[in-house]
Amino acid sequence: MKASQATKTGPHGRVAGLLEELGETLGLIIESARRGEDLHIFQYKASARDILVGLDRELNFELAGDLSQTLRVMYNEAAKRIQLDGMEAYVERIESAREMILEIEKAWTEIVSFN
Known part of the structure; x- marks a missing residue:
């Protein structure tokens, strides 16, 4: 589910979309790092940071x-x-961050499927 589709499905869907987008962006950072494309790395890192801020905003501490x-x-x-x-x-650190996010995404997808 892309972030644009997730917006239609409420907060759970938005989070699922953001997690998917973050996983893809981390993959792009890894590919760019392996190719030595510093400008792309910089751009993708900024995008990943923005996605993480969005995920943090979606946290509901009361619930x-x-x-x-x-x-x-x-x-x-x-x-x-x-x-x-x-x-x-560096690539190994990004890969470990990606694996962590993919585990969260997998669990979140299971949660969303129950709603």
Whole structure:
């Protein structure tokens, strides 16, 4: 489900769309890093940061306090891994952030299918 489709399905759908978009964007960062395309990396990192901000805005601490707090910690960790530059194992850090997001997306998709 793309973010444009997700908007029609309420908050759960928006989150599902944002998670999918983030996973795709992280994949683009990895591909660009392997090709040495610094400008693309910069652009995709900015997009990933914006998506993470959007995901954070969707957190509902009143409805899902502990879960929301856990997701906030995971989103912050993903942001840290994405933003670090110039260090060894950059691609591996992005891949680990992507795997973390894909696990969240998988669980979220299951939640959305029950609504």
